[in-house]
Amino acid sequence: MGKIIAIANQKGGVGKTTTTVNLAASLGVLEKKVLLIDADPQANATSGLGLDVESIEYGTYQVLEHTVSAKETILKTESPNVDLIPAHIDLVAIEIELVDKQEREFMLKKALTEIKDDYDYILIDCAPSLGLITLNSLVAADSVIIPIQCEYFALEGLGKLLNTIKSVQKIHNPDLDIEGLLLTMFDSRLRLSNQVVEEVRKHFSTMVFDTIVHRNIRLSEAPSYGESIISYDATSKGAVNYLNLANEILTKNA
Numbered sequence: 001m002g003k004i005i006a007i008a009n010q011k012g013g014v015g016k017t018t019t020t021v022n023l024a025a026s027l028g029v030l031e032k033k034v035l036l037i038d039a040d041p042q043a044n045a046t047s048g049l050g051l052d053v054e055s056i057e058y059g060t061y062q063v064l065e066h067t068v069s070a071k072e073t074i075l076k077t078e079s080p081n082v083d084l085i086p087a088h089i090d091l092v093a094i095e096i097e098l099v100d101k102q103e104r105e106f107m108l109k110k111a112l113t114e115i116k117d118d119y120d121y122i123l124i125d126c127a128p129s130l131g132l133i134t135l136n137s138l139v140a141a142d143s144v145i146i147p148i149q150c151e152y153f154a155l156e157g158l159g160k161l162l163n164t165i166k167s168v169q170k171i172h173n174p175d176l177d178i179e180g181l182l183l184t185m186f187d188s189r190l191r192l193s194n195q196v197v198e199e200v201r202k203h204f205s206t207m208v209f210d211t212i213v214h215r216n217i218r219l220s221e222a223p224s225y226g227e228s229i230i231s232y233d234a235t236s237k238g239a240v241n242y243l244n245l246a247n248e249i250l251t252k253n254a
Contacts, residue, residue: 002035002119003253005111005179006141011157012128014149015184018219019245020125022238023145025228026246031055032120035074037063038087039108040127044230049077050226059138060158062119064094068113079228084120089216095132104132105172109140125166125249129131130164138165139143139172143179146202150212155200179252184213211245213238 007020017040024036038045039060043053062068063085098104112122120141124137137142143166148154169176181204187193201208213219219238222229229238 002116002122004124004141005124006124006137006144008126008134008144010128010130010161014093015147015206017125019047019147019182020123021045021048022229022242023246024082024123025230026242027121029230030246033081035083035119035122037124038125039133040087040093041089043087045125045126048223051086056086056088059088060089061088061094064107066107066111070115092242098132105135105139108136112140137198138168138176141176145182146177147182147184147185150196152192154196177206178207180209181207182209184214186212187215205233209245209248211241211248213241
């Protein structure tokens with residue numbers, strides 16, 4: 001049975017989509033069958049894997065609406081062993097449309113039941129908010145990865161997210177685990193980056209991944225070519241970081 005991992009943080013610009021796309025690609029080259037679900041109306045994971053967002057007919061919106069089965073929305077990507085349920089800007093409307101639906105927090109979980117066994121890992125790229133789409137993602141997930149940017153405001157809002165995860169565990173999904181906190185955009189030259197790493201490790205110790213994702217120009221360039229860092233530049237520091245993260249997750253879940 002596949003493991004569903006949500007990549008979530010209500011702060012924007014912390015490396016959620018970068019992590020989802022490149023972790024999916026890394027697990028794929030390590031011969032795991034992966035499904036990436038783009039649950040962010042900005043659809044950056046969809047374009048980051050080389051798909052034209054404007055041509056998307058079915059995606060996460062229809063899956064959450066239950067108008068189309070999850071299986072019918074799955075697209076192949078250029079990344080080995082990586083499939084995608086894409087997003088489109090119309091996903092913005094789902095927050096309003098699900099409001100009066102019964103069991104609205106469970107729409108994604110129910111939709112994924114039929115395909116969960118088809119994959120080793122299902123990764124959900126969450127929107128930078130704690131709205132209904134992110135709540136659906138956390139209810140559907142077995143665990144959550146929280147990317148934390150190595151900058152001054154890194155820990156701001158983390159408490160709020162951890163409280164949200166606690167309430168999801170209490171009310172909707174008692175089995176939800178924290179897969180780990182992932183430090184991103186690390187610049188070893190900056191004293192501040194090192195201080196943030198120190199603080200996070202001090203407060204959360206075993207919850208923090210050993211892997212740290214360094215600030216890397218190749219990582220920033222890859223999405224504009226519709227490629228993961230693995231296919232764009234497999235020798236770059238960013239590619240090495242995400243392959244290390246994938247190996248760490250595989251070891252943890254062995």
